[in-house]
Every structure is written in C-alpha cells, then in structure tokens.
Amino acid sequence: MAHKISPFLMFEGSAEEAMRFYVSLFSRSEVKSIERYGSGGPGADGTVKRADFTLAGQDVICIDSPVKHGFSFTPSMSLFIECEDEAELVRVFGQLAVGGAVLMPVGNYGFSRKFGWVNDRYGVSWQLNLP
Helix, strand or coil: CCCCCCCEEEECCCHHHHHHHHHHHCCCCEEEEEEECCCCCCCCCCCEEEEEEEECCEEEEEEECCCCCCCCCCCCCEEEEECCCHHHHHHHHHHHHCCCEEEEEEECCCCCCEEEEEECCCCCEEEEEEC
C-alpha cells in the first residue's frame, strides 16, 4: 500500500488567512480545496473544516479546530524550505517575520550559505535555507 505524508496545520480560526498568506509567498503554490463548517457546527460557521493546498509543490492540509486546546505550534516541528536564491530567502523571511518572532536571523551559520529560522504571526515555525 502506498503512503503519503503531508504536513497538517491546526489553527483556531485563522486557517484560511494563514493558508492564503503562505500560498502568496512561494511559486508552485495554490489553494486546492476548502471545506467549511456550516451553521450546524461543530466548528464556527464558515471556518475551515479542511483545506488542502500546495506550497512549492508540497501538499499541506489545514483546519480550524472546533475544540480549543491548551497547545499551539512549537519550533520543535517546523517547515524547512530550500530557497531558490538569496533574494527569495530574504524576501520570504521578512514577510514571515512580520508579527512573528525571529529565532535565528538570516546569516551564515556554517552549515549552509544562508539560513534563517522564524515563527510567523500564526505560530508556525519556518527554517529557510540556501544550500
């Protein structure tokens, strides 16, 4: 049996906003489908029950959880992006950092030409690398 592994991002009300932001950052990215909660619940009417999208060709799934949790995203799990060039790395890093938290500013840390690590405004952690 064939298996497929896709990142799954769980938000609490900002899934569509985050997904559309992420899709705007990378080429070969698109929203593929959005299924929304209706007035019958269990999630708030119009929030994302499930959305499928691609980021630079990678399939990703996201939802708005109808259940409030005592946890969120953590940097111990991040999305690692091999950037096309330095301009892309700097541009994407700058956009992700707005309203977020820089964990490692863009620099040469010895394991690649350029690297930066940031938590975006939604709490998702990104490692951007230029090999």
